[in-house]
Amino acid sequence: MIRKINGKRNDMAVSPVVGVMLMLVVTIIIASIVSSLSGTLVGSEKTAPQSQIAVGYDVQITDTDKTNNVSDSPRNNNRFTFRLSGGEPISLDNIMIELNEGDSSMKFTSDTVLNSSNAAVEEGNSLELYENKAGNSTYFAVSPGMSDIVGVGDTFMLVADDSYDSTLATDDSIEKGRFLTWTPEGSSGTFKAQYNVPLEYIIYDTISNKQIQSGTIILQ
Structure with missing residues (x-):
């Protein structure tokens, strides 16, 4: 009511x-x-592949004139090696490797074209340059017969253009040391990795824009 x-x-x-x-x-x-x-x-939200990578190098710097910073009779196929020791597969089309030493930095993807005019790189039984979708040779290399997919136990490489030894230089304008160098096609500069100097590497997944792994390499 x-x-x-x-x-x-x-x-x-x-x-x-x-x-x-x-x-x-x-x-x-x-x-x-x-x-x-x-x-x-x-x-x-996209995530990077959960992968574990063992990083090393296969480098030998040879130079007949150690008083300058010019490459003389360099060894072919100096390279950093990246072995997938565990975790998820990765694709060479979907990674970026960034190298940092001091104030210098350079990034490599499958779109970074090898400077074929002066690169001390020779394909053979040990490596095969990876070609991108446009048919250009890149700084990535794989074992002959490998595809762009890197599985557990597989190794891919980052090859260097050139190298030189200037340890006997008397010109003050020339930095003394032993160096690996990279000058990609169309690049405005050269990146150098010096012996006995820490070199930082970062491997990115370009799909998620996140890191897969980072660390330090010291050439010795």
Whole structure:
């Protein structure tokens, strides 16, 4: 039975309850929307392959004139080696290797074209240069017959263009040392990795833009 005062319904006690219930409903709806959006964002976030890579090098610097910074009779196929020791496979089309030494840095992908005009690289039984989708030789190399997919136990390589030994230089403008060098096609500069100086490497997955692995190499 509804009580009336002066012929009108007494809705004053009902309105606050309805208001509270409406606020609760709105709060629940908003919370559900936020939760749904958060779940969508988290679910769509891309991650890098979980891979373990053993990094090494196969380098020997030969030079007939050690008083300058010019390459004379360099050894072919100086390279860093990357062996997938465990985890998920990776594709050479989907990685980037960044090298950092001091203030210098250079990045290599399957779009970084080998400077074939002066590169001390020779294909043979030990390695085969990886060609990108445009048919250009890159700085990545694999064992003959390998595809772009690197599985557990497989090794891929990053070859150097050239090398030189300037340890006997007397010109103050020439930095003394033994160096590997990279000058990609179309590059405006040359990257150098010096013996006995820490070289940082970072391997990125280009799909997620996240690191797969990083570390330090010291040529000795």
